[in-house]
Amino acid sequence: MGSVKKRVVIVGGGTGGLVLANRLPKDEFEVMVVDKQPYNYFLPWLLYIAFKGSRKPIKREITTLIKPWVNFIQSGARLINLNDRYVELENGKRLGYDYLVVATGATVDYSKIPGLSKVIDLYGNYHSNEENAWKVWRTINSIKEGTLAFILAYERYRCPPSPLEGVLLADEYLREMGVRDKVKVVYATSYPRPYPAEPMNEVVEPILKERGIEVTTFFTLDSIDADKGVAYSVEGEELKFNAAIVIPPHIGVNIKYNPDNVLDPDGFVLADKDTNRIKGFDDAFVIGDASALPVAKTGVTAHLQATVVAKILTGGYARNTGRTHCPFDMGYGLGTFVISDGTHGTVKYPPNRVNHLFKMAFASSYWSMLKYPELWDPLMEAYFNATAPEKLKNIYG
Ligand SMILES: Cc1cc2nc3c(=O)[nH]c(=O)nc-3n(C[C@H](O)[C@H](O)[C@H](O)COP(=O)(O)OP(=O)(O)OC[C@H]3O[C@@H](n4cnc5c(N)ncnc54)[C@H](O)[C@@H]3O)c2cc1C
Structure with a gap:
C-alpha cells in the first residue's frame, strides 16, 4: 500500500x-x-x-x-x-x-514618497513592469541636456547592484548618442558610499569617477516634485533634475x-x-x-x-549558507558579481568580460533552470564552488 x-x-x-x-x-x-x-x-x-x-x-x-x-x-x-x-x-x-x-x-510602493507617482508616470522605472521600463527607455532617448538623476529611495529593493547598473548603462548609452557631454548623470543614495558594501565600493567608485558620474551620499529621499524638477532629502538637501529615475521603495x-x-x-x-x-x-x-x-x-x-x-x-x-552571487553589469561589455556568504564578507571582485558573458548565459538559461533545476545542479555547484568567496578573496581580497 x-x-x-x-x-x-x-x-x-x-x-x-x-x-x-x-x-x-x-x-x-x-x-x-x-x-x-x-x-x-x-x-x-x-x-x-x-x-x-x-x-x-x-x-x-x-x-x-x-x-x-x-x-x-x-x-x-x-x-x-x-x-x-x-x-x-x-x-x-x-x-x-x-x-x-x-x-x-516583493512589490513596489510609490505612496511612501510624496510626489513619486507623478515622477514614475513621467520618467518610468525599471523595478516594476515592462510598461515602466519602456518609459525609462523613452526618458534616456529624449534627454539631450541637463541633469539625469538616479535616486535610490529606500534601502529595501530588488537586486543590490541594479541601481548602479542603470547608472552605468545610461552613461554608456548617452555617450553612444553623443549627448553625454551635455547631460550630467547623478546618483543619489542614502548610503555613505555609492555601493553599500565597502570592498565592492572600492571596485565601483573609481569606475564612476572615470565615467564622470556624480554621486550624492547621505541623501535619503523625503519627497520629490516633478513640476519643479527637485528631489528633497530628509537631511535637508535639494537635488535639481531634468529627468529622474527613482528606484522605488519595495514592500511585501x-x-x-x-x-x-x-x-x-x-x-x-x-x-x-x-x-x-x-x-x-x-x-x-x-x-x-x-x-x-x-x-x-x-x-x-x-x-x-x-x-x-x-x-x-x-x-x-x-x-542556508547566506551565499550571494549578484550579477553586476558595468557597461561596455564588462561585468562582475557581488559575492559573499554568511561567513565571508563581500569580495573585491574587479569586472571582466567573461563575467558579463556569464550574466548573459544565466539570462538565456533562466527558464530552463526553473523547470529542470536538477539538470543544472552539477554545473551550478561547480560554478559556485569555483567562485566561492573564500577562494576569490585569496586572489582579489
Ligand atoms: C532590474 C532588476 C534586475 C535584477 N537582476 C537580477 C539578477 O541579475 N540576478 C538575480 O538573481 N536577480 C535579479 N533581480 C531580482 C530577481 O528578479 C528577484 O529577486 C526574483 O525574481 C525573486 O524571486 P521570488 O520568487 O522571490 O519572487 P518573484 O519572482 O517576484 O515571484 C513572485 C510571484 O508571486 C506572485 N504573487 C504575488 N502576490 C500574489 C498573491 N497575492 N497571490 C498569488 N500570487 C502572488 C507574483 O505574481 C509572482 O509571480 C533583478 C530584479 C530587477 C527588478
Whole structure:
C-alpha cells in the first residue's frame, strides 16, 4: 500500500516558487502552485528594456514551466491562515495543506514618497513592469541636456547592484548618442558610499569617477516634485533634475496573515535564517524576496533557498549558507558579481568580460533552470564552488 502524499501549497510562481515546485518528487508530494497571474516574469531583463530597448520576451506561461505532475491555479491568494493551515483564494475557495511555502516576491510602493507617482508616470522605472521600463527607455532617448538623476529611495529593493547598473548603462548609452557631454548623470543614495558594501565600493567608485558620474551620499529621499524638477532629502538637501529615475521603495505583497505577527512593518514575512521556516511554524516556509531576512533580494537567493527547503521537505538536512552571487553589469561589455556568504564578507571582485558573458548565459538559461533545476545542479555547484568567496578573496581580497 502506497503512503499518502503530502500536500504542498506554494503561493507564488516566480523564481523561487517554480524551482521548489519542480524539485519536489511526484511520488511523495501533491504540489499546488498558486499565482495571481498566468506568467512567470524574468524581472532582471527590465534593465535591458530600460537601457538597451531590448525586445526579448520577458514572460512565459507558468503552465509551460512546471513538471507535468505539478498543479497550477491562477488566482490571487488573499489570506494565509497559518494557525488553521489553509490559503484562501480571491474567490473564497480554501486550499488546505500539509506544508506551505510563501514565494510571493516583493512589490513596489510609490505612496511612501510624496510626489513619486507623478515622477514614475513621467520618467518610468525599471523595478516594476515592462510598461515602466519602456518609459525609462523613452526618458534616456529624449534627454539631450541637463541633469539625469538616479535616486535610490529606500534601502529595501530588488537586486543590490541594479541601481548602479542603470547608472552605468545610461552613461554608456548617452555617450553612444553623443549627448553625454551635455547631460550630467547623478546618483543619489542614502548610503555613505555609492555601493553599500565597502570592498565592492572600492571596485565601483573609481569606475564612476572615470565615467564622470556624480554621486550624492547621505541623501535619503523625503519627497520629490516633478513640476519643479527637485528631489528633497530628509537631511535637508535639494537635488535639481531634468529627468529622474527613482528606484522605488519595495514592500511585501498585500496578503493577510493569521497570525499577523509573522509580518514586519513593510509586510515581509519573518523567517528563520537557516531554514526559511516562518517564525513560529514548522510546516510553513517563506523563500525569496517575500522574506524579511536581511539577505539580497535576488533570483539567486530565491533559487538557493528553494533548494534548501526542498531538501528539508524530503527529509534531508540542509541549511542556508547566506551565499550571494549578484550579477553586476558595468557597461561596455564588462561585468562582475557581488559575492559573499554568511561567513565571508563581500569580495573585491574587479569586472571582466567573461563575467558579463556569464550574466548573459544565466539570462538565456533562466527558464530552463526553473523547470529542470536538477539538470543544472552539477554545473551550478561547480560554478559556485569555483567562485566561492573564500577562494576569490585569496586572489582579489
Ligand atoms: C532590474 C532588476 C534586475 C535584477 N537582476 C537580477 C539578477 O541579475 N540576478 C538575480 O538573481 N536577480 C535579479 N533581480 C531580482 C530577481 O528578479 C528577484 O529577486 C526574483 O525574481 C525573486 O524571486 P521570488 O520568487 O522571490 O519572487 P518573484 O519572482 O517576484 O515571484 C513572485 C510571484 O508571486 C506572485 N504573487 C504575488 N502576490 C500574489 C498573491 N497575492 N497571490 C498569488 N500570487 C502572488 C507574483 O505574481 C509572482 O509571480 C533583478 C530584479 C530587477 C527588478
